[in-house]
Amino acid sequence: MENGERGYTEGNLGLKMIQVQNLKRIYVMGKVEVHALKGVSFDIEKGEYVAIMGPSGSGKSTLLHQLGLLDIPTSGEIMIDGVDVLSLSDHEKTIYRLTRLGYVFQEYAILGELTALENVYLPLLMMGKRRKEYINTSIGILETVGLGHRLHHLQHELSGGEQQRVAIARALVNEPKILFADEPCANLDSDSSKQILELFRKLNNELGQTIVMVTHEDWHKEYADRTIWLKDGLIEK
Amino acid sequence: MFKNLKVSFFLAWKSITRGNKGTLILTVMIMSLIFVNLIFLPSIISGIGESINQLSIDYLCANLIIEPKEDNFYINNVDSIQKKLNRLDGVVGTSSRYVTGATFTHKSKFVSGAIYSVNPTDEIVVTKFHTKLIDGEYLSKADTDEIIMGVELTGEEGVVGEQADLGGVTVGDKIEVTFSNGVIREYRLKGIYKTGPMGTDKFAFITKKEMESVLGLDNQASEILVKISQRGDEEEFRKKFMEIGISEDIKTWEDRMAGVVESMLSSFNLINLISAIISLVMAVVVMFIVIYINIVHKRKQIGILKAIGINQRAIIHSYVIQALVYCFSGIIVGSFLLLFLTSYMTANPLEFPMGAVTPLIESQLVIQSIISLIIVSLIAGFIPSWKTAREDILKAIWG
Numbered sequence: 358m359e360n361g362e363r364g365y366t367e368g369n370l371g372l373k374m375i376q377v378q379n380l381k382r383i384y385v386m387g388k389v390e391v392h393a394l395k396g397v398s399f400d401i402e403k404g405e406y407v408a409i410m411g412p413s414g415s416g417k418s419t420l421l422h423q424l425g426l427l428d429i430p431t432s433g434e435i436m437i438d439g440v441d442v443l444s445l446s447d448h449e450k451t452i453y454r455l456t457r458l459g460y461v462f463q464e465y466a467i468l469g470e471l472t473a474l475e476n477v478y479l480p481l482l483m484m485g486k487r488r489k490e491y492i493n494t495s496i497g498i499l500e501t502v503g504l505g506h507r508l509h510h511l512q513h514e515l516s517g518g519e520q521q522r523v524a525i526a527r528a529l530v531n532e533p534k535i536l537f538a539d540e541p542c543a544n545l546d547s548d549s550s551k552q553i554l555e556l557f558r559k560l561n562n563e564l565g566q567t568i569v570m571v572t573h574e575d576w577h578k579e580y581a582d583r584t585i586w587l588k589d590g591l592i593e594k
Numbered sequence: 595m596f597k598n599l600k601v602s603f604f605l606a607w608k609s610i611t612r613g614n615k616g617t618l619i620l621t622v623m624i625m626s627l628i629f630v631n632l633i634f635l636p637s638i639i640s641g642i643g644e645s646i647n648q649l650s651i652d653y654l655c656a657n658l659i660i661e662p663k664e665d666n667f668y669i670n671n672v673d674s675i676q677k678k679l680n681r682l683d684g685v686v687g688t689s690s691r692y693v694t695g696a697t698f699t700h701k702s703k704f705v706s707g708a709i710y711s712v713n714p715t716d717e718i719v720v721t722k723f724h725t726k727l728i729d730g731e732y733l734s735k736a737d738t739d740e741i742i743m744g745v746e747l748t749g750e751e752g753v754v755g756e757q758a759d760l761g762g763v764t765v766g767d768k769i770e771v772t773f774s775n776g777v778i779r780e781y782r783l784k785g786i787y788k789t790g791p792m793g794t795d796k797f798a799f800i801t802k803k804e805m806e807s808v809l810g811l812d813n814q815a816s817e818i819l820v821k822i823s824q825r826g827d828e829e830e831f832r833k834k835f836m837e838i839g840i841s842e843d844i845k846t847w848e849d850r851m852a853g854v855v856e857s858m859l860s861s862f863n864l865i866n867l868i869s870a871i872i873s874l875v876m877a878v879v880v881m882f883i884v885i886y887i888n889i890v891h892k893r894k895q896i897g898i899l900k901a902i903g904i905n906q907r908a909i910i911h912s913y914v915i916q917a918l919v920y921c922f923s924g925i926i927v928g929s930f931l932l933l934f935l936t937s938y939m940t941a942n943p944l945e946f947p948m949g950a951v952t953p954l955i956e957s958q959l960v961i962q963s964i965i966s967l968i969i970v971s972l973i974a975g976f977i978p979s980w981k982t983a984r985e986d987i988l989k990a991i992w993g
């Protein structure tokens with residue numbers, strides 16, 4: 358199953374990584390219904406780096422939650438790498454997230470009681486990898502995100518940008534099919550933001566990593582291959 | 595499964611070692627006190643029960659007591675029975691006694707009660723009356739005109755009221771004894787003893803020789819007390835006695851005392867039960883609060899764990915493991931506290947009417963307490979974490 362996934366080359370373009378059909382998400386709050394997604398359809402190809410943009414409240418996070426299997430859409434279809442992910446059971450979704458997806462939250466969602474290294478290797482531990490393997494892999498990834506010198510620091514000993522890079526390293530450690538990032542730079546200054554955007558660019562260029570990133574900063578879209586614009590729960594262009 | 599457990603232990607361990615030390619210490623302290631509470635009071639009560647048992651053995655019936663068969667008033671051929679018994683390995687001594695009713699009179703005071711006779715040289719091996727004299731001396735084998743009495747029979751001088759005693763006779767006083775067969779004799783009070791609350795301080799003793807002359811009997815007895823070297827072997831010896839042909843009624847002290855200690859301690863046992871239940875409820879509440887607060891604090895972390903694909907069960911188990919670690923640490927610390935308390939109280943025993951009482955920790959109680967605390971921790975660790983881990987991922991992360 359893992360065969361053929363190694364090199365994401367130009368030749369892979371054209372294969373669908375994500376196919377979304379008429380996706381709707383309605384939040385019911387008492388008598389009020391919020392139509393956060395009103396029927397969204399799009400495709401993302403293998404190895405693409407896509408930015409999702411739109412004004413605040415347009416449904417960007419909601420969309421990413423559906424794609425990242427963190428929420429259940431009201432209706433519609435999501436195929437990821439040919440798998441109808443909405444038909445998976447809760448348990449299968451958990452395993453899918455663990456082994457196939459990487460997710461970076463807007464806030465630095467790392468675990469406070471774990472060091473940078475432990476945060477990163479936790480998914481590998483869960484996957485049952487051997488100690489030597491999960492330590493080495495995690496150190497390698499932390500070095501890639503520029504944190505080789507912060508392996509044993511706890512959350513409160515790391516700056517915001519460093520914490521976010523730990524979260525990114527953790528999202529990447531399982532070699533995910535797709536890296537989802539929801540405004541990963543929202544709480545960072547522009548220098549740290551640039552570092553992260555360039556890191557994504559590099560991951561996409563060098564490893565062919567498929568990336569779906571939500572952002573609302575105009576200049577961020579320069580880093581992506583393509584931009585999907587959302588407005589009021591619908592794709593604008 | 596194994597992967598899950600590895601992650602659970604990993605998360606639990608990091609949480610304990612990197613979490614709040616104050617909370618950890620407080621929780622372990624509380625658990626240890628609960629453990630002590632579960633064991634300490636019951637072991638004092640067991641200690642009291644044990645004292646009563648020991649008193650029964652020392653003053654009432656020794657380890658085994660042989661009584662006449664139904665319908666018979668006396669055991670016959672006592673000398674040969676005693677010889678047979680004394681020959682057995684593990685039998686420390688035997689003492690044959692006559693018991694009869696008597697009325698004791700001194701001046702205008704008179705009291706009815708029981709009078710025993712003993713062969714002093716046999717008796718001192720079997721019971722401990724001779725160590726409990728508060729005045730005068732114990733009987734000698736050849737004494738014929740002397741008597742010793744318990745303090746409840748002699749009474750104390752100056753104490754007024756309706757006590758059934760002789761109003762404070764002292765050593766040297768002449769006591770007139772009217773035996774149940776009508777014989778009346780006068781004895782000099784040779785000694786006064788005080789043994790405790792078992793009713794034995796109402797007795798009076800004369801020598802066997804004197805009693806046989808009063809009753810006109812020979813080589814008979816109302817009861818034979820048998821002391822063995824190892825308490826706990828009574829049942830075995832009862833069988834042995836039957837095997838060597840003792841056809842009288844053989845009872846162990848436990849048969850003889852059946853229900854006495856239980857009824858003396860029945861109100862204690864209720865207190866005990868209530869205190870145990872309160873302790874356990876406390877344990878549940880404390881563990882629940884600790885784990886619950888811990889988890890409320892970590893809702894977001896649990897959400898993140900689930901979001902990155904950590905199995906729900908692994909998360910729940912990590913909290914259950916934490917609860918168990920608190921529990922076991924509490925038990926270990928509590929054991930040290932108990933050890934300290936009991937060794938202190940063994941050195942400085944509590945004074946009770948039945949004498950010095952030291953706590954008696956029964957292993958069954960310890961095992962019971964450990965098991966209940968483990969069950970309590972399992973429940974208190976499981977429920978809050980299960981509820982939280984089942985929550986929606988996004989709700990957990992964003993509140």
Ligand SMILES: Nc1ncnc2c1ncn2[C@@H]1O[C@H](COP(=O)(O)OP(=O)(O)O)[C@@H](O)[C@H]1O
Pocket residue numbers: 384386391392393411412413414415416417418419420
């Ligand atoms: N859990 C929720 N319950 C109710 N309404 C929600 C919830 N999450 C988001 N919404 C609503 O859905 C809409 C889209 O939200 P969101 O996807 O967070 O927008 P964006 O990320 O583009 O700012 C908003 O109107 C928001 O108020």
Ligand SMILES: [Mg+2]
Pocket residue numbers: 417418419
């Ligand atoms: Mg958002």
